Amino acid sequence: MILEIVINSRSVRLQLEKKGESWLCHLDGRVTEIDPVLIAPGVLSLLIEGHSYEVRQESATRLWIEGKPYDAEVRDPRSLKSRRGATADDGGPKKLTAPMPGKVVRYLVVEGAAVEAGQGLVVVEAMKMQNEIKSPKKGMVKKLVAAVGAAVNAGDALLIVE
Amino acid sequence: MFKKILIANRGEIAVRVIRACREMGIASVAVFSEVDRGALHVLKADEAYAIGPAAARESYLNIEKILAVAKRSGAEAIHPGYGFLSENAVFARACEAAGVKFIGPSAASMDMMGSKTKARQNMEKAGVPFVPGTSRGLESFEEAERIAVKIGYPVMLKAAAGGGGKGMRLVHRSEELRNALEAARSEAQRSFGDDEVYLEKAIVNPRHIEMQILADEHGNTVYLGERECSIQRRHQKVVEEAPSPIVDPDMRRRMGEVAVKVAKAAYYANAGTIEFLVDQEKNFYFLEMNTRLQVEHPVTELVTGLDLVQLQIRIANGETLPFSQADVQLRGHAIECRIYAEDPDNNYFPSPGRIAMLASPAGPGIREDSGVYEGWTVPIDYDPLLSKLVGYGSDRAQATAKLLRALDELFIGGIKTNIALFKRILNDADFQAGKLNTGYLDRLAEKKESPSPDHAEVAAIAAGLFSAMGRSSAGSPVKGPEISAEPQSSAWRCVARREALR
16 A cells, blocks of 8 residues: 655655554655554554654644654545645635634624634634734735634634635 | 531632642532532542532632531631632621631631731731832812822722722822722622722832731731732733842842731631732832632742642641741742633633533643633633643753743643643743733733744644545554545535525
8 A cells, every 4th residue: 555644744655564463664765564553543553673663643644752742644646635625725715614612702804804824814712812823824814703702612613715 | 537528618728729639538518519520620639519500609709508508528627718708707606606616717716807907907016018009098179189199199099899990990199099080989889789989099000019928817817928919911921920120138028027917917817828029129118918718829828848738737727836936947949821712812701611622731840720621612701711821940940941831731622722822921031030010911912923933834734634645544553544636515505504594
C-alpha cells in the first residue's frame, strides 16, 4: 500500500507492506521493520528498531508523540479526492466554526463584506472572556449563520466566507 | 462526629472533600447544576441533588437552595470548598441560623478579613508588617496624590473588596494616577459592587509566599509552613510549591509567628492562609488572609504528612488540634501544576469542551487531584481547572523530575490545555535555580523555546498505520489490515456538502 502523508505540511511518500506479524515500511528511501499494536482506540504502540513509541490520535488529522503534536493527513495517491485535495485552497466557501462552546456576542462584518485572511469576523464569549474569531482566508462574507446572542457549541458554524 | 456532610462546590475540590468524608466514614452529599449531572463529584458522592441552572448564582451560589438540600438530606455540616460561597459571611451566618455547621471560620472572622482595608486596620493594631500605604479607602484624587508622593512611586491601587487582580492598577508616575484611580474604581464597582479603592507602595516583581495555618475552636493555632506561589499569570497562581526555595528555618518561624498573630487577632478557627509579599531583601509584608482551604493545599499536605480536609472536619466538630507546633515537621518538597482547559496559542483563553482521550500519570511521588474523566464535557460556565498534578520528592530537584515525568505521562485529548507550559517552566534554568517572582512568566515568554526532539517520521508511519489498521474491523489489538483503496469519505460527498453550503 502506498500512501501520501502530509506531516506538519511536509509531504512524504510511505509504502507499507505486511510481513508476518510486523510491517515493512519504506520511507524516504529507507526500509524499516515495524511492530505496531493498536492497544486502545486511537492509541498505537510502535516498536521501531527497538525504540518504543506511544502514539495518540487526538483527531483524524492530529497525532501526539512524546507530548508533541503533529498535523498528519493521509492521502491515497490513487484516489480522485486526494488529487483534488492536494491543491491547498480550492477557492470554495469556508465555514467558520466556533472553536469552543460559548455565546455569539457580535459580528464585526456584514454579509457581502470583503475580508482579508486573519481579519476578525465575529466575537464569541466563553467564561466571561471575549474571543475574536478570525477569517481563514481572503474572500467575501457569504452568510452569517449563527444569531447574535445565540449559544453555540464547539464546531457549530458561525459564518461562511467564500 | 458528623454523620453526613454536604459539599457546596463542584469540580476537583468537591471530589477532594468527598474523598476525605469517605475515609472518615462520613456520608457525603453533592449538589449539582444542570450541566453537572454527569460531573465527577456527583458520581463519587453518596447522595446528590440538583440545585438549578448552570449559572452559578442560580445554583452553586444560591444559599437557599443549598440549605434546602442540607435540610432534605439531613446533612449536619457543609464544606464550602474554595471559590463560590467559601468566603461568604452571609452564607456562614445562614448555615448557623439553619443549625448546620459551616466547615470554616466564623462569619465574624470572615467579615474582618473579607475587606482588605478592614483587615489592614485590624492587623495594624496587632503589629503585623504591612507594605506602606493607606489602610482606608481613598476619599479623593487629592488624597491619593498626597499619599503617593509620600510613599513614593510606583504605587498600586487596589479594590478593598478585591481579589483575582480585579480593580488593581500599577501606577508609575503621578500623571497616570488620575486615570488609574478612575479605572480601578469603575472596575471595582463592576466586579464587586463596591468602588472602595486604597493605595500602597508597589513592590516590583515581589515573591508571593503564603503561610498555612490551622486553628481549633479552643484557641490553639499552629502554622504548617509556607507555599511559594510566585509563578502567576494575571494574578492567578499557576505553579505552587512547598517549601519555598528561599525561606530558611528562621524566616519560616518569623513568618509563621506573624501568621499565627494574624489568625488570633481575627479569632480565627479552621484552616486559613496568610499571604505575604516578599521583596528582594526577603522582607515580608502581610497582603491578605484567605479564609478557606486553598487550591494549592496538597503541597502542604505532602510536606507535612497531614490531611488538611480531615483536620478541617475535626476542628468543625469541636475537637482540639491533635498536635502542637513542635510536632509540625517539614519533610521533602512538593510542586503543584494547575492543569487548565485553556489554549496556549490563544493567550490562554479558556478552552472547554469534550475530553475525548485521557491518560493519567501514576507512579512514585505523584498525586493527581482531578475533577474530570474521559468522555466528560468541561462546561463553559465555570473555572476551567481540570486537575492539579503534584510531584513530591526528597528535595526540590527530585520533585521537579517526578513532576516532569508525570507531565509526560499525562495526556488530555479533545481540548486544549496548558500542559506544555509546565514542561517549559520545570525545564527552565531560572525555575530550577529557584529564581522566581511574579514577573517570572513574562520573562519566560520572552525566552526562546528550546527545541524538543522531532518525531515527524514516526508520526508519518503512525498516520499510515492508523489509516491502514483503522480500516479493519473494530476491536483491539488489531494486527492485520484490510487494504482498501476506497477513501473514507468520497469526493462526491464532499462536492455535495460544498453545494449545500451555497
